[in-house]
Amino acid sequence: MLNILSKVNKDITALAIGKMLQVTLALLSVRLLTTFLSETQIGSYYLLLTLLTLFNFAFLNPVGQYYNRYVLYWKNNSNLSNANVMLFLARTLGIVLSLFVAAFIFYIFDYSELFTIGSFLFFIFFSLAAGSYLVFLNVINLLGNRLCFIKYLLVSLILGIFIAIVTNLFISKTGMAWLYGVAIAQIILFVPMYKVIGNYDKVDVSYLFQKINIATCKKVLIFSLPVTLTLFLQWGQNSSYRIIVEDKYTVEVLSYIAVGLAVSTSIFTAVEGLATQYFMPDYLKNINNSTKDTRALAWNYLASYMIPIYFLLMIFVICTSPFLMTLLVNEKYHNAYPYVMIGASIEFFRVTSNLIYLVSQSEMRTKTTIFPYLLGFLLMMVGLYSLSESSPLWFVPIILSFTYFLISTLLFFNMRKLLIIKIPFKSLGIAIILSLPFITLLFINSNIGLVASFIAVGAFGCFFLFSSFLIIKRAKNNNVYLDRN
Secondary structure, three states: OHHHHHOOOHHHHHHHHHHHHHHHHHHHHHHHHHHHOOHHHHHHHHHHHHHHHHHHHHHHHHHHHHHHHHHHHHHHOOOHHHHHHHHHHHHHHHHHHHHHHHHHHHHHOOHHHOOOHHHHHHHHHHHHHHOHHHHHHHHHHHOOOHHHHHHHHHHHHHHHHHHHHHHHHHOOOOHHHHHHHHHHHHHHHHHHHHHHHOOOOOOOHHHHHHHOOHHHHHHHHHHHHHHHHHHHHHHHHHOHHHHHHHHHOOHHHHHHHHHHHHHHHHHHHHHHHHHHHHHHHHHHHHHOOOOHHHHHHHHHHHHHHHHHHHHHHHHHHHHHHHHHHHHHOOHHHHHHHHHHHHHHHHHHHHHHHHHHHHHHHHOOOHHHHHHHHHHHHHHHHHHHHHOOOOOOOOHHHHHHHHHHHHHHHHHHHHHHOOOOOOOOHHHHHHHHHHHHHHHHHHHOOOOOOHHHHHHHHHHHHHHHHHHHHHHHHHHHHHOOOOOOO
């Protein structure tokens, strides 16, 4: 065992430790959130989070994805600072557009009982501006400075939680105040973080004037517009249920469902983030200026360990869900663990879809992703609005899970038309075998207390990490990821 662990790459070990700390902080945040805030304010917190995600997906992320696709090219050609300025300008325009849409949403859904229009719009502006921190922090990771990335990420999380607690203790116990704490931390850390990127080259004003033209804008728009629509549909699939639940039921009902699903989301987002931090820079290098066959091999290699790891994680979250809720949320939400279990399946299909979605970006064929997400979004809307007030609330996540399964299936067949990609069935079979010990947790009384829950989650969490390492090691040893027959 010690001999195996000693061979682990130092970078991934450091990132794994950092990611474990990130997961701990994210889950601690959920625990504090459910302790400090009332059910109504927790509902408003997730409502605001949903709207921020919408504006990021609709107006900011598409250009960011275009930037990420070429960031290594710009860095190698000493144009990274110029590209950063252009990204700043694009984000500024996107934030301005977001404010107009935010005002429209405020009046359409009548949020006047929760916020004033002035406080609502200023919050949207401040939070989206602060979000630039995460965009450029990701650039540090893509450029290969992974340890710096994890350092700034952890510091921002710790500072954000601290400011959020102070804000709620001394200013206002609201969901908006909690999110302000996170945004203020990002604003404080932005300048020292950005200096890391600014060391590569200098801004060339004459070059900027040459590049800011109709031809450049057209090229970016051709890439970004399909991405905008796809991301909007992804937002609809991931988050719009909160608006629908709040509209059909109450903000308190929303808080109960959202907290359960948030636990699954936090865990999956952490693991997906680790994959992005460590494996994505290498993936981008492999597809940069490469042949179609090489890009297919690169994706199949990534999928050969990521999809089995995601499956393992789904089983882990399902089986530990009662113990996770005991550890991670206030007692008033302990019975929400069925939403964590169903949420694990939602997250599995979501992160798998995100992995498949990478094919469209490598091939610069982003419009091919629209139909799967559109169909899934429409079916989700029909399903949720067809529920009556007497329908069991767990129908909500069941509908989300089914529609994301449909999206991931359709997306796979669409992307297979662009590249010869395949599902790693052999690795999945190994993941199924490795997941069998998790099932023993289903036969343990869920009311075992805080300490026993911590031991159970910790022990099986370590087994999940070890199993994931075995899957990655097997993929590297095999070194064959595409069946050309």
